[in-house]
Amino acid sequence: MLNKSFAITILALASALPLGVSFPSDSPAQPETCPLGVISCSTRSAGVDSCCSPTYGLLVLTQQWHTELGPSDEFTLHGLWPDTCSGQQTGNSGCDSSRLYTNITEIVKPDNSNNSNPLLLQDMNTYWSSYTGDNNKFWSHEWNKHGTCVTTLNPRCYGSSYIKYKDVRDYFSTALRLRNKYNLYEALSDKGIEPSEDTKYTAAEFKSAIKEGLGIEVDNAE
Numbered sequence: 001m002l003n004k005s006f007a008i009t010i011l012a013l014a015s016a017l018p019l020g021v022s023f024p025s026d027s028p029a030q031p032e033t034c035p036l037g038v039i040s041c042s043t044r045s046a047g048v049d050s051c052c053s054p055t056y057g058l059l060v061l062t063q064q065w066h067t068e069l070g071p072s073d074e075f076t077l078h079g080l081w082p083d084t085c086s087g088q089q090t091g092n093s094g095c096d097s098s099r100l101y102t103n104i105t106e107i108v109k110p111d112n113s114n115n116s117n118p119l120l121l122q123d124m125n126t127y128w129s130s131y132t133g134d135n136n137k138f139w140s141h142e143w144n145k146h147g148t149c150v151t152t153l154n155p156r157c158y159g160s161s162y163i164k165y166k167d168v169r170d171y172f173s174t175a176l177r178l179r180n181k182y183n184l185y186e187a188l189s190d191k192g193i194e195p196s197e198d199t200k201y202t203a204a205e206f207k208s209a210i211k212e213g214l215g216i217e218v219d220n221a222e
Contacts, residue, residue: 033049033052034048034049034051034052034053035048035052038052038053039053039057040053040054040057040058040085041057041058041085045057050151050152050154051151051152051154051156051157052152053152054082054150054151054152055082055151056082056083056084056085056090056149056150056151057082057084057085058082058083058084058085058087059080059081059082059083060079060080060081060082060083061077061080061175061178061179061182062077062078062079062080062081063075063076063077063078063179063182063184063185064076064077064078065185065195066131067195068131069129069131070126070127070129071126073185073189074127074185075179075184075185076127076128076129077127077128077175077176077179079142079146079175080142080146080147080150080171080174080175080178081146082146082149082150082151090145090146090149091145092145093145094144094145094146094147094148094149095148095149095151096148096149096154099148099155099167099168100144100148101140101143101144101168102136102137102140103136103140104136104139104140104143104168104172105121105135105136105139107165107168107169108120108121108124108139108168108169108172109121110122115169116169117169117173120169120172120173120176123176124139124172124176127176127179128172128175128176139172143168143171143172147167147168147171147172150171153167153170153171154167155167182214182216183213183214184210184214186213187209187210187212187213187214188206188209188210188213190209190212190213191205191208191209191212191213193205193206193209206218
């Protein structure tokens, strides 16, 4: 049964280089310095620069269904969370007190002169909104608690090209891009699994639909 609100989580390991972000020649995250093919949380990732492979190497992409959020035929985002390799969260205080912000809406708004993605705020309002109605507070929480712990987005990883708040914008842009890539609603809907107050679905049906639609093996789907 998919009723008023529920969440689905995708766990992923990250490969060097970091999160699809492009870095300049003076960044530590370069093919010459980052060993290619290293997977986070693997034995080969030990000692690799945290700009190349995330220290917290389990990336948790959580999508949710809520009747009052987003388009009627889409899941929205709860967050993109870097967890420890043992599956534990990084804590409630984030990982960098110098990059804690309460003005995320201002940072990602399209009239910001340093914002290269003019649709970012629009997409966040559509696909990453809060059931409380206070999107800025929600986004600030997600960035402060989780975004600051994505070590591949540390300002030093950008080298001389770093512009203030680029790490913030890259975090939200990346999460939205991953939501599009792993379109869970579409994968489930294609197999007749849609939100309902009455119809129940089994874990096996979920696993089969996700496997066929996204090519992902699902564990612990009970």
